[in-house]
Amino acid sequence: MFACSLRIAVAMGFALLLASCSVFFGRSIDRPLVYYVRNVTVMADARIPLDLIESVDRRVSAAIAATRPPAGAERVVLLVKIDRLGFGEGARRRLAQAKFTVTATSVETGQPVAQGVFTVNSPTDDPRWARQALAEEVAARIRFAFSLTTPRVRKPLPQRTISTRLASEPPPIIVPNARAASPRAASAAPQAAPRKPSALTTQNTAVPPPPREMAAPPVAEVQPPQPAAPAQPARRAADIGKGTPVEQGAVGTIRLRPDCDPAVTPDCSASP
Template structure:
């Protein structure tokens, strides 16, 4: 009886030892775990669409970048392997379903510290959104299992417009842009025909003859009528005998003094007395 009890106790001890070794090597993910996740790698065979793999990798990487590093947590990297892609059963036979395995490997030791297998289904059977919805379900299950944050969706804010125009001002006049002018082709100068180097004509220098300058015709000159000149009638000079002392002309000089612009009654007999 004692020998049988010892055998049972030894068997129980061996089972507990094997269970503890399996827990140390990698425990199943049955609740949210807290690790300092550094990176993720998503892999699958050729039957899995490439956009599904890229979508899962992009979403999990964004969740890792948005998660604050926990204090004192072990550093791990995630390996996501998509095992099967198909459809559900029963009421979910029209919904897409994916089975995948996630393994967390320690950065320090290189050994797996946690591993779990999951099955998720797409919430819609619309062909347009079924694939993306399944990708989001896979990423959401990984975020929950490793306590990762959900990245926020950034909304593009419209640019702020600042204006000093009052509400009572008239609306601005918008002038439509003029159509761009077509570029003009540059004039290409004609090239002289090339002569072979061995020909005697190629050795004779070509002297360019400058064409004579073209004379420009002078513009026609209109004849301008000259105004008639108002000249006074010629008057005879006074004789030297008529020059007496006390007159404006003396000392043997000869000259004339006009008191009127037209004529002088003292010199011209036919000059009227009044102008």
Template sequence: MPGRSVYWIVIACAVFSLTACVAFPGTWNGRPLVYNVRTATILANGDVHLDLLTSLDRRIASAIATTRPPPGAERVVLLIKLDRLTKGFNARRNLDRAHVTVTASSVETGEPVAEAKLVVDASTDDPRYGREQLAEQIAARIRYAFSLTTPRLRVVRHPPKISTILATEAPVAARTSVTTVQPQAAKPVRAPRSATVDDGASGAVRLGADCDAVGNADCLVPQH
């Protein structure tokens, strides 16, 4: 009898183990689902901030646009509903918590084919980040659940905040300056003027020891 009891206990454990491995249709068992997601719609109550919905919609739309689904994947549309926003417990009591329900409906039939219920906690309560980081946490869970691609972030290069005094400056290309020489007009050629042998000559001529032309002009007259 004890042996038969152990036998039936082993059989029952095996049956329960196999049952636990089978996923019921229409539910999400934690493994990524592969669908051809065409679009997504976000629903929320009026007390949910608009910037949270806008940030979440932008992230999901970018993920859908960059995802390349495998051939033959079933086409679905996502309905993302933010059921409520609360606060966490214990160490997370100051962090926001979002309860989200994601339903995937077939494009051909309109019937729901999968549903995921997510509880997402914010990673920080720093007011500088606002609700952007909560939207990113929700989008990350949805991307994982439905095998969506994480879009690449745009890299923004900020100016350096450290001193650049010792930084090596880039070599400056040598500048070549070209000087334009203006042609000069040729000077007119002047014809040489006629000159005599007396031009430019100066001095005194004495014709004799006793003849002074300044005091006695008659001494210049030839004497016969």
């Protein structure tokens, strides 16, 4: 009886221990969960290639951006830790294999609400595409676990050309080193009738005109400078008579003509 009670107590204790672990670490991801995923962080040690980490982070971030937030869902952030990178077993021994852990942490409380450990294999052993294919497998497993939308791959569309020419119109004639005429102008222009070749054709040779002499530039006539009028000597005070407008003791001259003075110059006439 005592042994049976002891077994029941040990079993209950083990069950409580498992329940406490599940509450502490969150529930395991065994089916798709619905959360409002806000962000993702991918981390690994130095043995994991950096391009693999960047590829996983880029793919999961694109899936988060393409997912419509569900109404009333709890907001979480994802922490992806790549634990091991190696090769598979058996028939998959040549395929790359990655083991990683995903933890969803609540934004409000900061406590983990879900956690899962996953193992994925690369679908190809080609060294050129094996790492990118493995990153896509990791991102696809995370998208499925948290109900994320797979982002669409944008394909470049061919450049569309716009033409106003009808299908019934003839194609335009393109002359090299000349501006191409529009289809409407080509159709509107009247077609000239072909000319009949004449029996006698004369070839006119253009004779260049004789060179012309350049006219000399006009030369302006330069007038020689005219000599200035000789200066008139000043009259002495003794020669100044009474009744003149010049006061006594002053020296001055009164000229009746602007060019000379008859009182001073003998050859100057009195009349202007």
